[in-house]
Amino acid sequence: xxxxxxxxxxxxxxxxxxxxxxxxxxxxxxxxxxxxxxxxxxxxxxxxxxxxxxxxxxxxxxxxxxxxxxxxxxxxxxxxxxxxxxxxxxxxxxxxxxxxxxxxxxxxxxxxxxxxxxxxxxxxxxxxxxxxxxxxxxxxxxxxxxxxxxxxxxxxxxxxxxxxxxxxxxxxx
Amino acid sequence: xxxxxxxxxxxxxxxxxxxxxxxxxxxxxxxxxxxxxxxxxxxxxxxxxxxxxxxxxxxxxxxxxxxxxxxxxxxxxxxxxxxxxxxxxxxxxxxxxxxxxxxxxxxxxxxxxxxxxxxxxxxxxxxxxxxxxxxxxxxxxxxxxxxxxxx
Numbered sequence: 259x260x261x262x263x264x265x266x267x268x269x270x271x272x273x274x275x276x277x278x279x280x281x282x283x284x285x286x287x288x289x290x291x292x293x294x295x296x297x298x299x300x301x302x303x304x305x306x307x308x309x310x311x312x313x314x315x316x317x318x319x320x321x322x323x324x325x326x327x328x329x330x331x332x333x334x335x336x337x338x339x340x341x342x343x344x345x346x347x348x349x350x351x352x353x354x355x356x357x358x359x360x361x362x363x364x365x366x367x368x369x370x371x372x373x374x375x376x377x378x379x380x381x382x383x384x385x386x387x388x389x390x391x392x393x394x395x396x397x398x399x400x401x402x403x404x405x406x407x408x409x410x411x412x413x414x415x416x417x418x419x420x421x422x423x424x425x426x427x428x429x430x431x
Numbered sequence: 432x433x434x435x436x437x438x439x440x441x442x443x444x445x446x447x448x449x450x451x452x453x454x455x456x457x458x459x460x461x462x463x464x465x466x467x468x469x470x471x472x473x474x475x476x477x478x479x480x481x482x483x484x485x486x487x488x489x490x491x492x493x494x495x496x497x498x499x500x501x502x503x504x505x506x507x508x509x510x511x512x513x514x515x516x517x518x519x520x521x522x523x524x525x526x527x528x529x530x531x532x533x534x535x536x537x538x539x540x541x542x543x544x545x546x547x548x549x550x551x552x553x554x555x556x557x558x559x560x561x562x563x564x565x566x567x568x569x570x571x572x573x574x575x576x577x578x579x580x581x582x
Contacts, residue, residue: 316558317558317559319450319451319559319560320449320450321562322450322491323490323491323492324542328541328542331539331560331562332560333558333560336555338537338539338553339539340539340541342541368540369540369541371541
């Protein structure tokens, strides 16, 4: 009887241990979807929850009077979206879109906007622990949400809501 | 009540430089050739008293973009305000098209937040985006965008 009770206790202890280990694995495996793209040869990322779609770049109609970071309006599957030049926003040299360029359609609340990227590398699932928040230091670009790595290269994760707030006068934060 | 499938707007399409615009013809009081407009506003002594709105300034078109300007046909849109006729010069007229509700799109909010009350909607014609201009927002016409040039 005692032997049986001991065995039962041991089994229950092992089950509990296994459960804890599974919990730890689950925490470790929490992953974040990241749209990784390149701009002027460097890698950048957007959190997937702010990305509505990725499309080829069609003709972009300029809007007179718009600031230089607004490329204009474009036809996205029969709808009209604004297109922004991310290079102007993060102070990189501008270039013309080519066949590899993509418009990443981002959305914060009900406002959407296309962000021009030189090319989209991958939509990756990255362990949350591998995305390092950059904090609020004055030396860090306020539009950067964090950093991670992809294929051994650094990826700067950009903060879409902050881009909307700083560049689009978006009130709905 | 507007019917979804019935034409709701007749829109005059034109260019100014590389920009493609449209205006609801119900908002204007006529379309003339520049020469006709000039004759209208000559007084008895032959002095030109044109009241031409500066379309560049009104639509926010940068001045360095005027390379195509002299190559195309131009027209003057007539706008009446308090008994006076004003002219709004446009280039490369593309004709008048009928639009239904389904052909019209809101200007994306991103653009609305930045400015631009002059543009109230957009449409797509042959794959090109056309900005619809609300000329009623220009009245009263007593600001510096009025010029005396017909070039």
